[in-house]
Structures are given as structure tokens and as C-alpha cells.
Amino acid sequence: MSTCAIDTHAHVFSAGRPMAAGRRYSPDYDAPLSAFLDVLDRHGIARGVLVQPSFYGTDNSYMLECLAAEPVRLRGVAVLAPETTDKDLEALDRAGVVGVRFNLIGTGPALLKDAAQRQLLRRVQALGWHVEVQAEGADWPCALRALEDYDGPIVADHFGRPDPEKGTACAGFQAILSEGSDGRLYVKLSAPYRCGGADVQRYADALMQRLGPNRLLWGSDWPWTQFEAGRDYGALAATAASGTPPFSQLLAPAAARLFRFAEIG
DSSP, rough: SSSOOOOEOOOOBBBTSSOOOOOOOOSOOOOOOHHHHHHHHHHHHOOOEEEOOOEGGTTTTTHHHHHOOOOOEEHHHHEOTOOHHHHHHHHHHHHHHEEEEEEOOTTOGGGGGGGGHHHHHHHHTTTTTTEEOOOGGGHHHHHHHHHHOSSSSSSGGGOOOTTTTTGGGGGHHHHHHHHTSSSSSEEEEEEGGTTTTOOHHHHHHHHHHHHOOOEEEOOOOOOOOOOOOOHHHHTTTSSSSTOOHHHHTHHHHHHHHHHOOOOOO
């Protein structure tokens, strides 16, 4: 096993647990922690980050059980209600949660302007967490403006999900690139199949050229909900550029810092 490789985006869940009202998707299978750890072991990945699935809403209990089982190897990104208390935030921090996620698919960036959410962001900022955002490419300019006052790292899921018809010219993708190598924005090279069938190598090349490896993260998106067919974990962990390390290793130093893992070799 590599001592440095990190999978920064995976989900664990049980179909039998209560799910959030109004969810867009309900899994009909289980993706337990044991299966995720087995995948990591078989592909030489040392550590992983569990991202709260949207269909669980703000009930982070299953993720927290998994973090408790593997406190050294795993970190978590939670979905939170605005009324989450400071005491609960501190408990999440101690449990290994290092970020809060906003899924703007179907809602748009207006959610980030809500007064209650902005108050939550101020309290999360005090913990040193990052803010993780999944948004359509067209929404990224507004999302970044809404987060201008957040004095901490911001993570864009899934290449920023550029409009496949516009590709790298998508205004949101250009806004992400404009953050530059000295910016606060990180981008996950994850879930290329959620980018509308576009040639995501162009996105990866542009991000690597503009942001460099210190602002990029690799994630598998395991177990690929709604896109399970034909997925190969090993292929997702590799880079198309011959003679260079797999993304999972090349981008690990940035992930180790952002997700508060111990020093890795």
C-alpha cells in the first residue's frame, strides 16, 4: 500500500437507514465501510474521505460511526442544518469531520446567501473547516461571489461540472481557473461521468496548468451512485499521462493538508 495515496471523495451508506424527505435518489443497495476499505486496500490507497450522501440529508450518524471505526485512516465532510449548535460542531470536529458540504444541484447558489447558512459558515470558519460545493458550472461565478466573505478553503466537486457544450470556455470553469495557484480554491478531479460526457482530460489539463497540484485533489466518487455500470477504481485512480504518478499519489500532499491527515510519506 502506498503511504501517501488519498481518496478524497467516497460515500458509504446502508439502504435500510432512514433517508431525507425530498431526496432525488434512493439507493437500493448497501455500500458499507468494510467494502470501501477493501477497495482502498486492493488499490493501494492509504486514506479516504467520506462525504455525506445527499439522500441522508443532515443525518450524519452513519458517517460518524464509520469515522469512529477508522479515526486515523478516514476523515469526513458533513451536511449540516443551520441550527446545528456550537457544541455539536465541536463534537463533529473531534470526530474527524473537516468540512461542510453544500449540494447546489437543483437549488442553485442562492442557498449560500441565506442568512442562517451564512451564520453557519461563520461558525464553521472558526473551526478551520473547508466548504465543499457541488454546483453546475454555470452557477460557479455566483457561488464564488456568495463565498467571498468565507476566510477559508473552498472545494469544488467534480471538476466544477462545466457545461459540456461550452467545455473549458464555460464561465464557471473560467471563474474557477481565475482563482489561480495562490487562491483558496481546491478542485476535485472526481466523477468525470458527471460532467455530461465531455472530454474531462481537457479540464484536468487546464486545472493542472493554472492551479497546479497543490490545489487539486483526487477522488473516486465510490460507489458511483447512478453511474455504477462499467466503473473501474484502478482506472479512476490513474492519470492518462504516461510516465507520471497516478493522480491519487501526485495530489496527495494537498489532500493531506486540507483534510488534516497526519504527515504522510
